[in-house]
Amino acid sequence: MPSRESGEPDEILLVGGGHSHVIVLRELGLRPLAGARVTLVSNAARSPYSGMLPGYVAGHYDFAQVHIDLPRLAAFAGAHFVTDEVAGIDRAARLALCRSGRRLPWDLLSINVGATPRIELGATGAAHVVPVKPISGFNERWLALLQRARRLATAGDAAARTLTIAVVGGGAAGVELLLAMQCRLRQEFARLRADPQRLRWHLLTRDPDILPTHSRRVRQHFRRLLAERGVRLHLGAAVDAAGAGWLQWQGPGGAGRLAADEAIWVTRARGATWLRDSGLAVDGDGFLRVGDTLQVAGEAHIFAAGDCASMIHHPREKAGVFAVRMGRPLAENLRRAVAGRALVGYRPQRRWLALISTGDRRAVASRGAFSAAGRWVWHWKDWIDRRFMRRFADLPERRK
Ligand SMILES: Cc1cc2nc3c(=O)[nH]c(=O)nc-3n(C[C@H](O)[C@H](O)[C@H](O)COP(=O)(O)OP(=O)(O)OC[C@H]3O[C@@H](n4cnc5c(N)ncnc54)[C@H](O)[C@@H]3O)c2cc1C
Incomplete structure (x- = not known):
């Protein structure tokens, strides 16, 4: 398919080291692709595995356990690794234009760069909230929040001071992250002999309920859990402004406002x-x-996978499981494109299993009308997640 001078290998450029491309690289390492030169360009050398991110925040895993080492994986795949951020594509010249000014050539391009936050607060408001996306940038902000909480717990006048944390977004990621942060910060307060009651929690969502894509039973389970853990839930609250230490929203009952030291x-x-x-x-x-x-529609030489891609015939929720599942068909099609063979079609599953952790080494399994909860669900999730990460840590000998 690509049009290099005969004898020259095709240039395959992978943009972003997300969940699909790490699978592509592993596949290429296991079964090297003749006749192509592969380059991975990523703005970060460590790629976070989203399934374990809440567990990292809760303190169950360390940084290395939840991140994939991209230069090492690229070396295994026989690919060249470049740290840079792609800021544009010149389709006519077949170049990826990087933030640094670097221009990377390609015959086949594959894009797996995830999604960016949608913060409709204007530039001044947006500066006062901490976006969880890109998740590669969240770690720094989380560590800063952890430090702030520790300082507050140990400050001289600490007894009189509270720390209010608001999470905006009532989907699985928002709920899971709030519960993980809460468990971790409560532990930190207990360790520093500070009263965890001085931590205040709010969850805001513009929807009429949390977890709108899950069953009624799962929604009830989490509403009950949030109430038990002292989280104030604001349903139908569309946050439309933020400043230093406050958030404002519009809801069915009119406008509302709360004081929040941190807004995630x-x-x-x-x-x-x-x-x-x-x-x-x-x-x-x-x-x-x-x-x-x-x-990509209308582009024979450009592929995309993961959150940044929207399947025309099979629209699905944005989730890491789909990004992972796209990896193998993507690798196969890159291989076929180089060989000039017909490409294969991929159809994502309609239903998928979500394992939502609750911060305390428990989790809830949710798939359509099915749900289950308990410690064993967390152990099951932990087993699945660790097995996934082992595929990138224990790389087999590279085949020539
Ligand atoms: C707290 C939280 C928990 C979640 N838990 C789950 C879960 O349990 N299960 C689940 O299925 N989903 C979960 N998700 C959703 C999941 O994070 C996303 O669906 C998943 O990360 C999408 O993977 P991706 O490969 O498309 O993108 P990403 O994982 O975002 O990867 C994109 C990569 O591209 C790189 N990149 C971005 N832009 C550029 C650029 N311009 N140039 C070069 N490189 C670039 C980034 O550094 C990043 O490493 C969770 C999300 C959050 C926020």
Whole structure:
């Protein structure tokens, strides 16, 4: 399919080291691709595995356990690794234009850059909230929050002071992250002999309920749990302004406002603007429109997978499980494209199992009408997640 001078290998450029590309790289390491030179460009050398992020925040895993070492994985795949941020694509010249000024050539391009936060608060408001996306940037903000909580717990006049944390977004990620942060900070307060009651928690969502894509039973379970853990729930609250130490929202009962020392933003995301600005086909949320072969609509040489891609015929929720599942068909199609063979179609599953942890080494399993909760669910999730990460830590001998 690509059009290099004969004899020259094709340049495959993988943009972003997300959940799909790590699978592609592993596949290429296990079964090297002849006739192609592969480059991975990522703005971070460590790729976070989202399934274990709440467990990292809760203190169950350390940083290395929840991150994939991209340069090492690229070496295993025989790929070149470049640390840079792609800011645009020149489709005519077949170049990826990087923030640093670097220009990376490609014959086949694959994009797996995740999603960017949608913070509709204006520039001044947005500066006062902490977006969880990109998750590669969240760690720094989380460590800063942890430090702030520790300082407060040990300050001289501490007994009189509270720390109020608001999470904006009532989907699985928002609920899971709040419960993880709460467990961790309570432990820190207990360790420092400070009263955990001085930590105040709010969860705000514009929807009429939390976890809108889950069953009534799962929603009830989490509403009860949040109430037990002293989290104030604000349903139907569309946050529309923020400043230093406050958030404001519009809701069915009119406008509301609360004082919040920290506001974590975990709402629906959108596609990076450079995708649209590069002239690629995007949907209303700025995500790349892809067909069943994972090629971007109208582009024979450009593929996309993960959160940044929106499947035209099979729209699905944004979730890491889909990004992971796209990895193998994507690797296969890159292989077929190099060989000039017909591409294969991919159809994502309609229902998927969500394992939502509750911060205390318990979790809830949710799939359609089925749900189950308990310590064993967390152990099951932990086993699945660790097994996934082992695939990148214990890399087999590379085949020539
Ligand atoms: C707290 C939390 C918990 C979650 N838990 C789960 C869960 O349990 N199960 C589940 O299925 N989903 C979960 N999700 C959703 C999940 O995070 C996403 O669906 C998943 O990360 C999407 O994977 P991706 O590969 O598309 O993108 P990402 O994981 O975001 O990876 C994109 C990569 O590309 C890199 N990148 C971005 N832009 C550029 C650029 N311009 N140039 C170069 N590199 C770039 C980034 O550094 C990043 O490493 C959770 C999300 C959150 C926030």
